[in-house]
Amino acid sequence: MKYLLTSILILNFFISGFAQGTALESEPNFITGIVMDENTKEPLEFTPVSVYSSEDSTLITGGITDENGIFSIEVKPGKFYLLIEFISYHPKYVSNIEVLQSVQLLNLGNILMSSNATTLQSVVITGEKSETTFSLDKRVFNVGKDLSNRGGTAQDILDNVPSVTVDLEGNVSLRGSENVKILIDGKPSGLLNSSSGNGLKAISASMIDRVEVITNPSARYEAEGMSGIINIVLKKDKKAGINGSFEVSGGYPENYGVGANVNYRKGRSNFFVNYGLNYNANPTTGYIYQEIFGKDEIPATYTVRNSRRNSLSNSFRGGMDFSISETQTITGSVLYKYATNNNNLPIRYYDYVFSKDEPRGRFEIPTHSYTERVENESETSPTLEYNIDYTKRFNTEGHELKAAFKYSKDGELDQSSYNEGFINNGINEGVSLIQRAENDEDYHDIIGTIDYIHPFGKDKKFEAGFRSQIRNISNDYLVENFVNGQWDKLEDYSNQFRYNEDVYAMYAIYGAKWKKLSYQGGLRAEYTDVKTELVETQEKNPRSYFDLFPSGHLNYELPGQNQIQISYSRRIWRPRFWFLNPFFTFSDNRNISRGNPNLRPELTDSYEAGHIKYWTNGNIGTNIYWRHSTDVMRFVTILNPDGTSISQPLNLAVSDNTGLEFLFMYNPVKWFKLDGSVNLFKNIIEGKYEASTWASILLVGLENWVPDLLSGKNAEFQARFNYRAPVDVPLGRRKGMYIVDFAMSKDFLNNNATITLAARDVFNSRRHNMELFSDEYYRISDTQWRRSPIVLTFNYRLHNAKERKRQDSWDGGGGDFEQGGQM
Structure with a gap:
């Protein structure tokens, strides 16, 4: 304090x-x-x-x-x-x-x-803004233009943003790095506290206006996020009177949704409401095959999953803007989310022991006898969040003071029962093991910010600010066996985990423009105090650290709508809660994943140089970047002598990530538009684990091609191709994948209504494939967390008909200093 x-x-x-x-x-x-x-x-x-x-x-x-x-x-x-x-x-x-x-x-x-x-x-060529517009340090993805996102969630939207990928568990990566900070309306949100994947799936796509990607943030932004910041901006209309949009969707596999966004503005007041309801039933499939190399025999296990996950989520956001005077505005909002999941998760274990000379592989294992473990899981996760924002504008244009306060409370109760038995040559020998687990998580977050902006004349500006964040997380995890008519606690898998984190930050930035050169320099100071505790075993780990985060941006305007920029920033990535929580999952008692409460934060120095060129019919952006990171966190899988495995994150490595990124939009004729991105990067990781040294070199091409055909009157057709190259991981390799989406839409009722048919991942190729290999064992896995649906969506706009005039793709350029923006 x-x-x-x-x-x-x-x-x-x-x-x-x-x-x-x-x-x-x-x-x-x-x-x-x-x-x-x-x-x-x-x-x-x-x-x-x-x-x-x-x-x-x-x-x-x-x-x-x-x-x-x-x-x-x-x-x-x-x-x-x-x-x-x-x-x-x-x-x-x-x-x-x-x-x-x-x-x-x-x-x-x-x-x-x-x-x-x-x-x-x-020039009547398109229905809405260009799908992607970008300046040198920030690009904006306009959600309404991407047809394949209709009827989807925030997770689907992010997976289609150039240079952004979402894996099968919902983890988000930017330019190949998962260490990215995700914000909602410029702030951390309770929707994303405990599990980003589940939180993103709870936000309906119809609630989202746009996504902003900031690859090298200045000192005004929170230092969290090694590869940058992704800001999800929710809808709030600025038009007078009442207006909005309503959406209904349905698809296969079971996927249903309802959305509403309503805005009413009159005089000094503006009221806004967003609501989203989503239900989906997702089949989950996958397998793990592993061999343990012995002297004379090779024990092998073939693990098969065929599960079903059912989720229902409600998201409500409402609030108002009120102009106290011509120079003062206050905004208040409340966000409430309630989600439930009911999952049936059977796992089959086919065990076999090969001799040295015997042909091996998962198809060589006999499948007439196996162990089956069935989990029935129920989960509830309510979230409540309050926001208050205040803005004071002074006489000089751009001279203002902003203050914001946010409080959020997030809970998650996960209850699971497990029955395990053996099927011998098709005969069920009965249940041999009965277990149950309960995971009760409680999250409280308080954030306060003050930002002051003072321009000096037309081309100079000073900024300063303060931010504090207080997070308190508790997680009680209990695992029990049913033995002799009573429940016995498994001490090795049960405990109470407490996590308290306080972060205090101050920053100052000065920027100016001289002729065609803009420059900005800033410094951010952050003090972090962290305490973790395992209550039952009385293991405490308090730590604190102070860090400085400088940033700098140079921008030069060239003739013919060309701009170049050079930038630098220092970033930090604090371990996420589920990285720290030592009791992560028990659904598969042979392959357990858990967190590590002793993790240290990663630190990164990020350098970037970029160029943007605009034409009447398109634009192209090129960026070269290099990130040097220390204390890199990587999951390591440890295989035990009995064939079970434990995966947990460790601070193992130093990494150097060098990349070349292209983003473009080309609109040669009124009926055809092409958006695309290519991200080529080489990631060199060096680390040590248990006296062994490993290194991996990765060359990846991420491509995102989006042709958009507008041949029919008030109709569109869109196709998307996305390729993700293989990725090296500790002791193994994650294989590549490709994804193809198709969508088409038709406007009617005087452009007030739109019907869209979207098919995501039409070839069902979005699967997680990984190989691990060492002198002691070999493992290969293939998982599909959910099957992407085919969705039919109806959207109706109230007093907000779709306009079909062309808008220039120029985004103002100017880099971080020119664009401003507070978070």
Whole structure:
């Protein structure tokens, strides 16, 4: 607590000094306004605005509107007129503008642009924004444009974002690294606390507006996330009155969903509600085959899974924005999620002992006799989250103070029963082992942030902020055997785990622009205090550490809509809770996975250089990156003499990840558009385990090709191909896979409704294949966690008809300093 109080006092003194000091300076003069479509009253983003002298019509200066159609241009006192030009609109002149020395901000209000009907008709090519728009450090994936996501979840959406992959257990990777921080609306969310995969599946795709990927974040962002940050932005409309969308979906295997997003804006108040209901029944299949190399005999086991997982999730989010005054806004929201899972998980073990000279393999093992273990699992996981955000805007454009508070509570109760018996030549010999397990998890999270932004003139800006996060997690795990009519506790597998983590952070950033060069430098300081405890065995592991996280960005604008950027940041990856929890799973008592409460955080230095080029019909981005990481966490599988195995994460290695990434969009004709990404990277990992040294070199190509055909009136067809190359892991290799998606949609009812048919993974090729090999054993596994469905979705938009005019893919560029954004 003393660190918290000290940090707040320092920050308050720092901000007060800046606010008082700048009050003595001469304020610059600005012309501001909002450029809007005359008919729809929608803001026109990234529209050029030129300022001319009224005396001799010479060009004085200019600017461009932001994503809300707002422009703010610094000028000296005098008389001017504006010329505003935008594709598909008539040029707009605003005359008789006089700027006085005594007026620092001249607001021209709403400036309406009328469309050029002839030009507009010739560029009608698409229904919504480009699927992916990107600047040098942030790219935005617009969810509504990807047809294959209709009727899906957040997990399906992330799996289709360029350079992002989601494995079969729901773990998210960015550029081949799982150490990525996932946020919702710029903040950590209770939806993702205990298990990111389950949390992502609980968020309906219909609730999501866009996904932002930040590969090399600046010091203003939380230092967590080695490979970057993924921010999921939920829907909240800005239009006046009531508007929204409603969605119903159904598919095979069983997959049903209902979604609603409603917004009501009037005067100073804006109310928003999101709701999503999802039910799915997923078949799970897979096998593990292993051999233990002995002197004369080779014991082998062939383990087969054919399971069924049923899940039902409800997600509700509601809140309001209220303008206290013209310069102050407060937003409050509440999020509630309740999910249940009922799973039937049978496992069969086929055991056999091969002789040295006998042909071996899983197909050589006799299958007439086997051990069967059946798990029946029920799980409930409620989440409740409160958010309050406050924004204070000062007289100077961009000068503001933001504060936010979040509290979330997440629980998960998992109860399982196990019956195990032996089938001998088709005859069931009865149940020989009865067990049960209970996993009761409770999670509390409190986050408070303060962010202060102070521009100096047009091209300079200072930022500072403070953040605190307090996490308390408890996990009680109990495993029992039923023996002689009573339940006996298994001491080796039962305990109570406590995890407390406090993180306090402060940052400062200075950025400026000189001609075509933008630069920004920042420093973030974080103090972390962690305590873990196994209550029953009284094992405690307190630790604390202080780290500095510098960042820097250079951006240079070249002629012809070209930009280049060089950036650096230092990042940290603290072990996730399920990496630390020593009691992870007991469903397969021969292959147990557990966490490691003694893990240390990984630290990474990240370097990146990028280039972006825009054309009228497309864009292309190229990035070269290198990440050097220490204390790398990797799962290691330990095979015991009795044939059972234990997998747990260890700090083993140092890694160097070098990559080359391409992202592009090409729209040559009105009926065809192609989006794609290629990520080639080489990951060199070196580590030691039990006196043995291992090294792996990985060369991977991740491709994501999305042709989009718009040949029919108000209709689209989309195909996606995704290839994931093999990956080296400790003592083995994870095999590659390819995924093909198809989707088509048709608009009707005056573009107020859309029906979509989406088939994800049409060839059922999304499977997890791995091989492990050493001098003592060999293991191969193949798993499919869930079968991707074919889904039919109906979407209806209330007072929010789909517009079918083309939008430029220019995203403003400018790098981190130009884009801003607070998290």
